[in-house]
Amino acid sequence: MIPLRLKVDPLPADAPIVTRLRSSAPADVDPLDAVFLGMDGTVAEFDLAGFPLRLHNAPIESVENDVLLILPRQGTAHRLIRASSPHNTLLVTERCDQLCLMCSQPPKRHHSDMFPYFREAVRLAPKNAYVGLSGGEPTLFKEELFLFLRDMVDARPDIRFHVLTNGQHFEDADIEELASIPHDRVLWGIPLYSHEPARHDEIVVKAGAFSRLMQSFAILARAGSAVELRTVVMKPNAPDLAPLARLVTLQLPFITVWALMQLENIGFGRKNWNELFFDNSLPHAFDPIADALNFVRAKGVDALLYNFPHCTVPEDFRCLAPRTISDWKQRYLDTCGNCNAREACCGFFEWYPDERGFTGVRPL
Ligand code: SF4
Structure with missing residues (x-):
């Protein structure tokens, strides 16, 4: 690592x-x-x-x-910025107002304002860097976040940002601020787990989260913000993918991309692995994922597979599964030794549990 x-x-x-x-x-x-x-x-x-x-x-x-x-x-x-890496993420806070069942970075109470240091780091970052901001929940410190983004977008016109947020805190009053950030400079990564409000709320362990999230999507749409919709595919929500795909095309057609994601075995994801991990390499298990991808793409919505090893995905869909696992926490298995797909395949998280993971890993 x-x-x-x-x-x-x-x-x-x-x-x-x-x-x-x-x-x-x-x-x-x-x-x-x-x-x-x-x-x-x-x-x-x-x-x-x-x-x-x-x-x-x-x-x-x-x-x-x-x-x-x-x-x-x-x-x-x-190492705030590793110059040779495309995977640099700055941790804004460890506080969060959700307790998602699969959270890889469970919340903590303590918070220190790191933005003054992040400003210097971004100012010194290599040309054309792509910098992630995550948490915890970065928008718990929304004013500071907006100020940081506004200043950095001006100071470093070559740099783009990805902000991972639970989308619980955008308000109508933020539209002007959001609209002032060029949509090609900041991508808001926001999770939605189900078309069923109750199931989404159960997964993020917050009553009313679905309804508040849909309100935020409307705000982001009005602001012209770029949104990467994220859905971790798990046992509890895999059956919801078809209706969720319909919701995406009907209510969220403005999104930049819908990312269907595999689970990470760390934090709450490790604790709840047996209840959550969805082995899409089992016979017919990929069918609901394929249906969802086909449905939204036919309607003109881009969709990708994040953290899906190529051999667990039917051949026709491997072109939608880029190498998404950050370099510092990515590995291959012994099985991958002579695989021809290694260059294109994301492989596995460093903490992937070999004995409790995919059944269908095989060299291509
Ligand atoms: S064997 Fe390894 S490298 Fe090859 S497709 Fe499967 S996971 Fe990827």
Whole structure:
């Protein structure tokens, strides 16, 4: 697994520091840059505004241009932006007002405002980066989020954002603000699990969530926002896919894409795995997914499969299953060794349970 934290010698600082690692004295050096001095055994040494920054077991080639957050007197640095990766996500908060049965990052009470550091990180990010914002629920801090997006969209015209939100907090008063954010710069990823309000509410463990979500969709539609609708396919909602597909085409035709997703075995998803995991590789199990994909695509709505290994998907639908698992938490199984589909296939989450997963994994 690619490490998202690096070991550093603690810095004598009173406040968190954001810095970008540079390999040598570049012409465009930024005041926040740490410039590589050389290796001391396995320790990479950098000059950070006159202070020595010592990074353990991290060759310069693997961290060059990464943006780090270093907390005072701590021995680890957080890799906010990995320059060589297309998968960079900033965690806005760990608070949330839902308790989704499959949540990969169960909520916590504690919250620290990270936006000041995220601003610096995005300012220093590589050209054309695609930056995710997630939680917890980022819109619990909606004013700060809007301000961040507005400022960053202006400051870095090359960068695009994906915001993962439960869609419970958009209001009519937000329409002007939402409309001011160019729709090709921010994609709002929003989950909807069923056409049945009660089933959606049961899955997100919040009464009234479905109805509030539909209200938010109307607001986002009026604002012209780009929406990626997300549905994790699980045992409780797999039978709902056909009517959900009809709801998508009738009530949400403005969405950019509908993503049908496989379950991640971590957080609440691990705790509830046996009750939730839907093995689409079993005979005929893919049928409701295929019907839903065919239905919405025939009506002009784009649809994709996220986190579906290719061998678990009928051949005709593999072109809809891109490599969606973030590089730092992705792996293949021993079975995948000689598979011809490896280049195109998303593989598995690092924490995928080999013994309790798909029955139909086989090399193609
Ligand atoms: S065998 Fe592995 S690499 Fe090949 S399609 Fe299946 S999961 Fe993907």
